[in-house]
Amino acid sequence: MIEVTNCPICNGKNFVPYLQCCDHSVTQETFSLIKCTKCGLVITSPRPDDLEIQKYYASSTYISHLGTAQTLLDRIYLFARSFTLRWKWSIVERNILPTLEKKILDFGCGTGEFLRTAKQHSWNVAGVEPSENARTQASPEVFNHIKSSLPNFSNQTFNVITLWHVLEHVSDLDSTIGDLKNHLTQEGTLFIAVPNHSSWDGKHYQEKWAGYDVPRHFWHFNSKNMLMLLENHSLELVEIIPMRLDAFYISLLSEKYSHNRMSAVGLIKAFFYGCFSNVNAKKNNEYSSLIYVARK
Ligand SMILES: [Zn+2]
Numbered sequence: 001m002i003e004v005t006n007c008p009i010c011n012g013k014n015f016v017p018y019l020q021c022c023d024h025s026v027t028q029e030t031f032s033l034i035k036c037t038k039c040g041l042v043i044t045s046p047r048p049d050d051l052e053i054q055k056y057y058a059s060s061t062y063i064s065h066l067g068t069a070q071t072l073l074d075r076i077y078l079f080a081r082s083f084t085l086r087w088k089w090s091i092v093e094r095n096i097l098p099t100l101e102k103k104i105l106d107f108g109c110g111t112g113e114f115l116r117t118a119k120q121h122s123w124n125v126a127g128v129e130p131s132e133n134a135r136t137q138a139s140p141e142v143f144n145h146i147k148s149s150l151p152n153f154s155n156q157t158f159n160v161i162t163l164w165h166v167l168e169h170v171s172d173l174d175s176t177i178g179d180l181k182n183h184l185t186q187e188g189t190l191f192i193a194v195p196n197h198s199s200w201d202g203k204h205y206q207e208k209w210a211g212y213d214v215p216r217h218f219w220h221f222n223s224k225n226m227l228m229l230l231e232n233h234s235l236e237l238v239e240i241i242p243m244r245l246d247a248f249y250i251s252l253l254s255e256k257y258s259h260n261r262m263s264a265v266g267l268i269k270a271f272f273y274g275c276f277s278n279v280n281a282k283k284n285n286e287y288s289s290l291i292y293v294a295r296k
Helices: 052-057 072-095 113-120 132-136 173-182 201-210 223-230 244-259 266-283
Strands: 015-022 030-034 043-045 103-107 123-128 158-163 184-195 236-242 291-295
Touching: 015 043, 015 201, 030 291, 043 132, 052 184, 072 113, 072 158, 072 184, 072 236, 103 113, 103 173, 113 123, 173 184, 173 223, 201 244, 201 266, 223 236, 223 291
Parallel strands: 103 123, 103 158, 158 184
Antiparallel strands: 015 030, 030 043, 184 291, 236 291
């Protein structure tokens, strides 16, 4: 297990105990969250090391990487994913600078669904996915473009680099952002989507909030510390884009975790809490998940 003693964003050394969260989707083990008193980054600490973490991804109920749905929640997830893929692509197209070369890297690409979407729009695609299980399930159109780690693409640069709910899973924040920046062209655009624990749903559900997803999520960001992280790497923020659908899906999962089952009442509550979260975020921009668009 790894205990975090220095904040990777502000280098602060003072932390306060924050929450005790259960790994609801795989082991039911409890993990501690601590909060940096300087920048507000919430950290899963102690957390499993790179070897230990593997068992926390090994579950038939962890479907982020799988294409088959077994439960109602899984079906909702997959329906939302198909919609979200098209929406994410529209976000990318709208926020990039005009370019002749069309090369995209999806970091933490899972089974490569987003890369398939990019390929359908005639982009050259590359993906990094450490999970062999996910890589082997990628469809034939993108299979050969997905590698286990970034060094496989040494000397290559990309106009677009995307991290869709991936940064919270990486063990070394600084080297990840630094390495990705080196792979970004001078006019390139970086898209980083992460959950936001300062959202209404994050505050409402507290330790039951599905956005914590311990111990797979090592870092729990809000917009203040995400902006600091970008600034540390001299990346210029272009825009912050809300992911409104996440408020519903995260509320749905959080309802399930709160009552250890999914019920019709839970479904209705999740719908209303998703609405509350999005309406509340209109005032302060603290949506359930946010996409940070940045350039060099
Ligand atoms: Zn900090």
